[in-house]
Amino acid sequence: MKLADEYILCQPEKYQSIVLHLISIFERELPDLELLFKWGVPYFYYKKKPFCYLAPNYKKNFIDAGFARGFLLKRNQGYLVDEKRKTVKSLRYFSLEDIDNAILEDVIREAQSLYQ
Helix, strand or coil: CCHHHHHHHCCCHHHHHHHHHHHHHHHHHCCCCEEEEECCEEEEEECCEEEEEEEEECCCCEEEEEECCHHHCCCCCCCCECCCCCCCEEEEECCHHHCCHHHHHHHHHHHHHCCC
């Protein structure tokens, strides 16, 4: 079993269900992604470069889907969080019901275009 898979399976159910749903959307939209375990969290790589991490924040009860080149994203700014980070912008999910697949898919497609 891969380290990323082990990590996900050890998460509390709330976080596990969010992460598993996010992974299914990412893999459907961009089958060439590689899910690795980097910097202590599941991290998608695209074309061997960091693409997006999935990190739980237990203190504030959310999953952060942080896009490595998020500062270059133009669309969906009302949904992306930067918290004074210089390169990463993220989508935050407090529950499975918070996930808007259409927005996530659009952000994934726009992020992919940054790797051409």
